[in-house]
Amino acid sequence: DTGVSQDPRHKITKRGQNVTFRCDPISEHNRLYWYRQTLGQGPEFLTYFQNEAQLEKSRLLSDRFSAERPKGSFSTLEIQRTEQGDSAMYLCASTVPGTSEADTQYFGPGTRLTVL
Amino acid sequence: AQTVTQSQPEMSVQEAETVTLSCTYDTSESNYYLFWYKQPPSRQMILVIRQEAYKQQNATENRFSVNFQKAAKSFSLKISDSQLGDTAMYFCAFDQTGAGSYQLTFGKGTKLSVIP
Numbered sequence: 001d002t003g004v005s006q007d008p009r010h011k012i013t014k015r016g017q018n019v020t021f022r023c024d025p026i027s028e029h030n031r032l033y034w035y036r037q038t039l040g041q042g043p044e045f046l047t048y049f050q051n052e053a054q055l056e057k058s059r060l061l062s063d064r065f066s067a068e069r070p071k072g073s074f075s076t077l078e079i080q081r082t083e084q085g086d087s088a089m090y091l092c093a094s095t096v097p098g099t100s101e102a103d104t105q106y107f108g109p110g111t112r113l114t115v116l
Numbered sequence: 117a118q119t120v121t122q123s124q125p126e127m128s129v130q131e132a133e134t135v136t137l138s139c140t141y142d143t144s145e146s147n148y149y150l151f152w153y154k155q156p157p158s159r160q161m162i163l164v165i166r167q168e169a170y171k172q173q174n175a176t177e178n179r180f181s182v183n184f185q186k187a188a189k190s191f192s193l194k195i196s197d198s199q200l201g202d203t204a205m206y207f208c209a210f211d212q213t214g215a216g217s218y219q220l221t222f223g224k225g226t227k228l229s230v231i232p
Contacts (some may be wrong), residue, residue, distance in 0.1 A: 011158065042120075042222030043161075044208050056219065066202055091161070094219065103149045103211050109160040 002026060004108035005090050010090030013082055020078045021111045022067045032075050033105060035069055036060065037089040049075060082115045089113075118143045118170045120210050122223035130231050136183075137159045137193045139208030146170075149211040150184065150191045151220070156204040164206070167191065196228045 005024045013019050025032045030051050030099040035043035044064070047057045051072035061067075063083075069075040079086055089112050119142045129135035140148070152164040167175045167184050174182050179199075183192045195202055208223040 031218065035220075040224070042209075042224050043220070044221040044222070048219060067199040093220075103164060104151075104166060105218070105220060106163070107153075 004092055004094055004106055006090075006108040006111050008111055009109060010112050010114075012116065014116050015082060015084060017082055018080045019082055019113065020076055021090055021113075022074055022076050023092030023108060024074045026096075026106055028065075029096045029106070030072065031095045032069060033073070033093040034077055035091040035093065037091055037110070038087075043091055046077075049078035069078065079113075082113075084115045087113055087115045092098070118145075118209050118210050118212055118221045120223035121219050122159050122206075122208055122226050125224070126227045126229070127230040129195075129232055130200055131200060133198055134194060134196045135198055135228065137192045137195075137206055137208075137228065139164075139223060140162045141189050141191065141210050141221075142209070143189070143198045143210065143212065146213050151182070151209040151211065152182070152191075152193045152200075153207045153209060153222075154204045155207065155225075156201075161207070164194065183201070195228075200232060202228060204228060 007022045016049045033048040034046040037043040045058050045062050047067050049069040051071050067077045089110040091110045092108045095105045148169045150167045153161045154164045155161045164175045167178050177221045179196045181194045205225045207225045209220040
């Protein structure tokens, strides 16, 4: 399968704990996006990377959130000191600019986070 | 800021019938892309159809077609010959190409149920 993959698929944690999610984009897709989707809502943009550079961050990305893409391939999203309001589906997407489908984002299955 | 509005939280359609999902958006830009994504229950989001704003011709993809009215900022999705597998959340999304980041702005979604 050459699609976007995310790990883990589900994460249950207690309030105050740190969690880390991983996203592996489609090979050769140099843009990678993180979105958050709460129940009954559409996804909301969090941040994106062009290769290893984090080029934009949403106001939704508080100081407790940090994202990395150290080698321009996979990315991690860490949430420190989790709060119940962080409970959501975290989606990753990738795309490759400069092609006829540069604007089409391909999504992973998401990581569902539940904070107790 | 761009906004995307889906005014139908839920819809249902009989199998083999046709249904139209509505989407309106707000932007001051002239160059952008519009998408419909499908999110089946507990499954990942997949692209249904995309439309470039500079193209007057409405996009079609098999049983899926759009009615793109640029002046009215309207982008509806028509599903013909509805199938049980079309049951899903459908999200309309906007991509302001000129901003350079290609981040997507989503509507809140329409839950479509196809009834046998």
